[in-house]
Amino acid sequence: xxxxxxxxxxxxxxxxxxxxxxxxxxxxxxxxxxxxxxxxxxxxxxxxxxxxxxxxxxxxxxxxxxxxxxxxxxxxxxxxxxxxxxxxxxxxxxxxxxxxxxxxxxxxxxxxxxxxxxxxxxxxxxxxxxxxxxxxxxxxxxxxxxxxxxxxxxxxxxxxxxxxxxxxxxxxxxxxxxxx
Numbered sequence: 001x002x003x004x005x006x007x008x009x010x011x012x013x014x015x016x017x018x019x020x021x022x023x024x025x026x027x028x029x030x031x032x033x034x035x036x037x038x039x040x041x042x043x044x045x046x047x048x049x050x051x052x053x054x055x056x057x058x059x060x061x062x063x064x065x066x067x068x069x070x071x072x073x074x075x076x077x078x079x080x081x082x083x084x085x086x087x088x089x090x091x092x093x094x095x096x097x098x099x100x101x102x103x104x105x106x107x108x109x110x111x112x113x114x115x116x117x118x119x120x121x122x123x124x125x126x127x128x129x130x131x132x133x134x135x136x137x138x139x140x141x142x143x144x145x146x147x148x149x150x151x152x153x154x155x156x157x158x159x160x161x162x163x164x165x166x167x168x169x170x171x172x173x174x175x176x177x178x179x180x
Contacts, residue, residue: 005053006037009060012078016068024133029067032127033060039123039162046161055116058086062120065091086117090124103147107154118158122166125151129169132176141176148173 013033020029037059044052057079064070065087076084089109092102110117125148132141152166 002053006056006060009057009079010034010037013060013064016064016070020067024135029063033063035127036060036062036120036123039126039165040119043119043123043159043161047159050116050119050159051114054082054086054114055119057083058090058116059120059123061087062090062124086113086120089113089117090121099143099147103150107151111154115158118155119162121151122155122158122162126162126165126169129166129173145170145173145176 010030010033014030017029017033021027022029022032025031037056040052040055040059044050044055061075061079061083064075065072072084072088075087089112090106093105094102096102096105107121110121129148132144136144148166148170152163152170156163
């Protein structure tokens with residue numbers, strides 16, 4: 001992995017997410033982005049059996065289509081079509097009605113892509129399984145817990161290290177589901 005790839009993607013994401021905060025905090029959204037990238041890097045240190053350049057760029061860019069006005073073509077022009085395709089597959093289809101349909105569609109698309117995309121999804125969910133925002137209802141916490149189990153099951157073959165990390169985060173998150 002080159003520092004230039006990391007820095008170029010981080011600069012792009014930083015500009016695109018500049019006004020976004022981590023939900024329930026005052027922290028800039030780059031905190032989430034850097035945590036997802038860190039999970040991917042740790043998985044690579046554990047086992048170098050995937051393309052770190054692809055995975056790290058997608059980790060950094062994974063929410064730009066979903067959360068900003070960035071276009072697919074903009075990503076493709078700057079980072080290449082394979083990276084744009086990876087980011088697109090991690091982006092929920094807002095034309096689908098239910099949250100469950102959106103997640104199932106996303107997981108199906110992720111499973112059709114190279115394993116680096118699934119690795120990023122695992123890393124993303126690991127970093128999101130923190131203490132839920134105070135504004136979340138018990139039902140929302142329960143649904144997030146169930147969704148996390150679905151992600152783990154659907155992507156269990158993408159990376160053993162991240163799969164095990166996600167399983168342990170889900171187990172810890174169960175305490176929030178029971179005692180929000």
